[in-house]
Every structure is written in C-alpha cells, then in structure tokens.
Amino acid sequence: EPLGSLRVSQRFGLEDAVTPREIEACRKYVRRRLKKVLAKTVSLGFDFSVGTSGTIATLSAMASPHRDTLASGLSWLSRNRLRDLIDHLTPLSPAERARRFAIDERRARVVLGGAIVLDEIMRGLDVEQIRACDAALREGIIETLRDRDRTKTDPPKAGSVRRSSVMALAERSSVERAHAAHVAQLALRIFDQTADLHRLNTGEREMLEYAALLHEVGMHVSYQAHQRHSYYLISHAGLRGFTGDQVALVANIARYYRKSPPSEEDENFARLPDAQKEIVKRLTAILRVADALDRGRQRAVRDIHIDADPKRVRFRVRLRDDAEVELQAAEKRARYFGKVFNRNVEFESSAA
Numbered sequence: 001e002p003l004g005s006l007r008v009s010q011r012f013g014l015e016d017a018v019t020p021r022e023i024e025a026c027r028k029y030v031r032r033r034l035k036k037v038l039a040k041t042v043s044l045g046f047d048f049s050v051g052t053s054g055t056i057a058t059l060s061a062m063a064s065p066h067r068d069t070l071a072s073g074l075s076w077l078s079r080n081r082l083r084d085l086i087d088h089l090t091p092l093s094p095a096e097r098a099r100r101f102a103i104d105e106r107r108a109r110v111v112l113g114g115a116i117v118l119d120e121i122m123r124g125l126d127v128e129q130i131r132a133c134d135a136a137l138r139e140g141i142i143e144t145l146r147d148r149d150r151t152k153t154d155p156p157k158a159g160s161v162r163r164s165s166v167m168a169l170a171e172r173s174s175v176e177r178a179h180a181a182h183v184a185q186l187a188l189r190i191f192d193q194t195a196d197l198h199r200l201n202t203g204e205r206e207m208l209e210y211a212a213l214l215h216e217v218g219m220h221v222s223y224q225a226h227q228r229h230s231y232y233l234i235s236h237a238g239l240r241g242f243t244g245d246q247v248a249l250v251a252n253i254a255r256y257y258r259k260s261p262p263s264e265e266d267e268n269f270a271r272l273p274d275a276q277k278e279i280v281k282r283l284t285a286i287l288r289v290a291d292a293l294d295r296g297r298q299r300a301v302r303d304i305h306i307d308a309d310p311k312r313v314r315f316r317v318r319l320r321d322d323a324e325v326e327l328q329a330a331e332k333r334a335r336y337f338g339k340v341f342n343r344n345v346e347f348e349s350s351a352a
Helices: 005-011 020-044 054-063 079-089 094-101 105-125 137-149 158-172 177-193 202-214 226-236 244-255 274-292 324-341
Strands: 050-052 074-078 129-133 301-308 312-319 344-351
Touching (some): 005 020, 020 105, 054 074, 079 105, 158 202
Antiparallel strands (some): 074 129
C-alpha cells in the first residue's frame, strides 16, 4: 500500500489537530510498511540523500523559512528540524497550520502525514539530513529526453569543463588517483553531514572535491613541502571553467591540507577577502580529516557517519581493515576541525 501524504493523513486522521497517541500509531504503521525496503537500502549503501517533490520542498521551507535555497534548487532539511516541525504541527488545525507556516490549506491538511513518513525514512536509514529538491520525476524525464536530443556540438557545461580540467592536471602530475578519489569521497561525506556547522553551498562543495582530487599534485615536484608546490601548480595551471576566486579557493584548500593550517602570515591566504578566508578555513578543516582517514592509502576506512550537537562532533568510522594509523592521524588533524567549528571532536570505529 502506498505511503503518500494524503493516504497516510486520511488513514490516521492527521488532517486536523491530533494527539501524540495518534502520531505514534501512524509511526508504527509506517515503520512496519517501510521495514523491508529500508533494510534493503541500507544493505546496498548510499552516499547521500535527496528528497524530491512538493511535500519535502514544503517541509524544508517550513522548517527553515529564512534559509535561502541554493542556486541548484536544493536546500537542506535536518531531522532535528523535522521532528520539531512535527511537534508544532500536531496540535494545530489545518487553518492554523496554513496561517502559521504560510502554506495553502490543502497542503496543510496532509503535510503532517508526509512529515511523519519522511522522519521514519530518515530514522530507518540513519540519516540526519537530506537535500530537499522541488524537482521530481517529470523534471527528470524531461532532462533525460533533452540529453538524448543534445548533439556533440553542444557546448559543454561549466561543471564538466572544470572537472575535465582538474582531471587533466591530476593526470599530468601523476597523482595517485585511487587515494585522491577516496579522500574526495570522504571529504564530501563529511561536508554533506555537517551542513549545519559549515553553512556552505553546493558551489563550495564542488571546490572541496576538486581540492581533494588535486591536493597532492605538488608531489611530482618534491615531496618536501609539496603542499606549497600544489598551491603554485593549481594557481598557475590555467584551469578552464573556473573564476579567479574559485581557483584561489581550490589552491588554498590544497595548500593547507596537512601540517600548518591557514595563517595570516602566508601571503596567499592573507590577500584573500575575509569571506573567502572563512570558506578556506572550513573546507580545509574537512579536507585535513578526510586525508588523514586514508593515511595508509589502503582505503581502510570505508565510510563515515557524523553525529553533531552544540558541543560535540562524533565521527563514527566504518572500517574494512585495520585503521589504527588512520584514526591516530585523524584525531590529530581534527584538532583544527574542532577549533574552526568550536566543537569537541571524538572518533569511534566499527567493522563494516
């Protein structure tokens, strides 16, 4: 049986003010219906979560009314905000929901049911936040059809130009690609799970990935202080598709991935605008941990799950092999992460 907002709301009388007891009855039903599919999803594994279409986009806007949607059409919805939203919606009538959250009354009648289903999905997948997107299946179909109609003469998108330019530099510099790719994957996992800390957008996420892919390009010049060589090479490689500010971000993040963190004593960092300095600090903090977690270059760390609260960030590291060296390195590098985000940092590990 489908678990749409309307169907669930009608089944459990959620179209009007309800009691916590009715909410719990709905939760138990949804949990039971989702048990098999969520277990299968967990067993397959996934890198990040995107929620699509009207109900999720509405919930995201209701949970964070003053947060801007990214240029990509994505915004963030955390499970903590979703749970608070459910608590606020429960005692309200549809008219009160519509008035308080500036939504139409028809949506107000079914939004609580949708919120409960989404909360149970996030609980079952152990996901603390998702990217909310107002696009859905029909937009995907249209994009697929457009892709089929595009010819090879169409100009490439900026993102594809940037990526090909980055990969070409990595190739010329004999970067250890398996290590770079794994560090990039770990860095993005950290970025995606700490959105409430860093408050950065998808554009900065892309620059973090490129910095991770290029953080060792200076090694073919000299291992000694190779991060400085990396900064120079990235800055002067003529990377296509990048603005000057974007090149500066990537180069500076790669410059500080190990040893000394960003410093006003370094000319390359000191001449950045204050806003860019803050971005470099936050993304550098992430990359330093990600690189440490592949210190042995054996991909011993399979994945990371992050729990954060106002005082602490806990990295729950899933291992596929012994990773004592990686965990020790990560704990050391994470001191800067804790300083940047004003949190105590802890690590715990488990076998994959």
